[in-house]
Amino acid sequence: MPEATVRTAAPETAGLAAGWRATRALSEALVAPLSEADATIQSMEDASPAKWHLAHTTWFWETFLLRDHLPGYRLYDEDWAFLFNSYYEAEGERILRRRRGLLSRPTLSEVIGWRHHVDEAMERLIDDPACADLLELGVAHEQQHQELLLTDIKHALSKNPLGPAMWPHGGRAPVERSQSVDWYEHPGGIALVGHEGEGFAFDNEGPRHRVLLEPFALAGTLVTNAEWDAFIADGGYSSASLWLSDGWAWVQRMGIAAPLYWRGSEQFSHCGWHERDPDAPVTHISYYEADAFASWAGARLPTEFEWEAVAAQGHDPAGGNQLDTAEAPLPAGSASLFGDCWQFTRSAYLPYPRFKPAAGAVGEYNGKFMAGQWVLKGASCATVRGHSRASYRNFFYPQQRWQFTGLRLAKDI
DSSP: OOOOEEOSSOOOHHHHHHHHHHHHHHHHHHHTTOOHHHHHOOOSTTOOOHHHHHHHHHHHHIIIIIHHHSTTOOOSOTTHHHHHOOSOGGGOOOOOGGGGGGOOOSOHHHHHHHHHHHHHHHTTTTTOGGGHHHHHHHHHHHHHHHHHHHHHHHHHHHTSTTOOOSSOTTOSOOOOOOOOOSEEEEOOEEEEESOOSSSOEEGGGOSOEEEEEOSEEEESSOOBHHHHHHHHHTTGGGOGGGSOHHHHHHHHHHTOOSOTTEETTEEEETTEEEEOOTTSBOOSOOHHHHHHHHHHTTOBOOOHHHHHHHHTTTOOTTOSSOBOSSSOOOOOOOSSSSSSSEEEEEEEOOOOTTOOOOSSGGGHHHHTTOSSOEEEEEOOTTSBTTSOOTTOOEEEOTTOOSSSEEOOOEEEO
């Protein structure tokens, strides 16, 4: 996920301070159900331990704000920068990603103690207008790691034969599933895409520019579990003609026959194993699977620009089923264009015209990853409400599916 910022107006510090406090509190609330062992395990290289997410986001505040902007501040522990730096080459060497699960020390309680130390020091900076842009970036950064924390621990817990639950099933209020629009039709033409106006955005969301769209339609609903069951029953995973060459090789090599976390009629979630809701959106699929399903359905995936052009027509980025509190993220199937799951597009993750990475270490994350990945739009049930927007560009490799990833079909008209 991206980690650099652009903006067109100075942020309002009072609201930022409240958002910063709420974000820091939510991170700790999300790990409250976890044991020390839960918070330490790493189930695959793509994922990180929950404890590492808590520490890395704290390292961000200490490194880019306290160290550089608070005179006299001394690092809590000089050795921890090596442990909790992620990808920032400018910040020096760091532990290999695949070894993050070996960090039995510092303990979870020690990491939380560090967080509280940093939070106390940060209170001296959060009202400083000179730090407002970095503060806003840091809040967005920690919100991204909250989603990653939830998806990473879900993957780890799914590997336990007991199928342990973090939260009881059914704790979230029902989501209205009514939908009056089968397809959102768009006449095509020249469209402006990318971030504009006041407010925060990551640098990969700009510069704003023109694109030419042919007439198209975007589905009013996400593809559901029931529809995916029909795809499987019709031989979707055994019909080579539906798949991209790389996707078919991946299916054969990995023995893929269903979305991640499916077992018979059950599905694993943060509530453990339970019966799969046929009307809920399908999630935890790869780009390869999404593309194959679209071919089977006689449709296609939208481009990121098509999706954004529809989203910009009055759709509320804060709508739908997104994360509000520390509770189980469960796709439900709301009427909103946003929420439930990130939606694959057929657009490669590439720089926009005239794109330039942000200066300094915080500009490292975006530009250097613009190769071999695919853009997803929207938000998921694990995305903190208010984090996403029409111009937001999430991105993953085509085989990855541990995130809440799904699809919304498109067609030419």
